[in-house]
Amino acid sequence: MNPTQAARALLAAAPDALFVSSLGTATSALRAASDDGPHLYMGGSMGSALATALGVADKRAERRVVAVLGDGELLMGAGSLWTLGGMRPPNLLAAVLADGHYSITGGQALGTPEAFAAAADALGLQAAVARTEADVERQVNELVWPALIEISVDEREWPGSSPFVDPPVVRWRFENAATTAAR
């Protein structure tokens, strides 16, 4: 699975959800998979994407929220995984694109174990490892949220869309999507 295929599977499984993506690969993949849909793409703020998704989920309790996170991203804000375990918003799913590398900085390897699902499990969250797009689509709807899916990305392919978004445009489109009823 490459990152765009992973994002496409998440979108297919939760088409009504509000999506937040971390900087770099996750934002590029979500833009590519959704034809640049009205999602909350991050252009920076590494380590803050899951926290931001927690805020969206808090405000929009009636909507499902999916955080698409790089693995290095989640490590930088790992405390938010603990918060996910403590706050337990029933409308939030964390999806980690686990490829073991910092892609946007040139593909350097992480210095830590890929143990995101195991860590989430230890925190009392439902968690699973997905190796195929079918796994992703099934787990999105089978796991009881809040949940975490560690998506094994074994094709480290750059999605293509620019991760350098125009922040006010992103905010305006996302706020409209978040404040109107899901289709």
Place this chain on the structure above:
Amino acid sequence: MSAIAGRTWQARLAQTLAEGGVEAAAWVPDKRLAPIASALEAGDTTVRTLTREEECFGWAAGFRAAGGTPLVLLQCSGLGNSLNAIGSLVVPYGLGFPVVISMRGSLGERNPSQLPLGRSTIGMLDLLGIQSFSLRSAEHVDVVVHGALGVADGARALAPIILEPELDL
């Protein structure tokens, strides 16, 4: 504690923020902010205890982007932990919300480790283009809170209220 009409200034601050539209708050616990957090909770405003101040700014950015009015409470030393979330998320995305900052490392500080970040709090905000608003006296709670909410909501800018050491804590 000084009181206005039988209430502490902290209770009045919390009530004015809530009446001004603040729906939920996030903080990392701090002794000087605790009476404000308690008053918010007593008024049915949700207060989220998070793990790091930067996480509070991320949470608030998401809450604001989804159409809400959040509040962040932090001790000034936590501003150092938060600069990237403020500089590359809150500011460029135009996500304005009020922030209440309790001061350490300022007038009367006895801990040398607190001084550098206290001394540089206003300067760090200023370098990011953020105007901060000092609260030095209980009698100014209403005007400062209303003004900060106007900046956050209308001008879409981060609006930090600085709890100066002259306030009775």
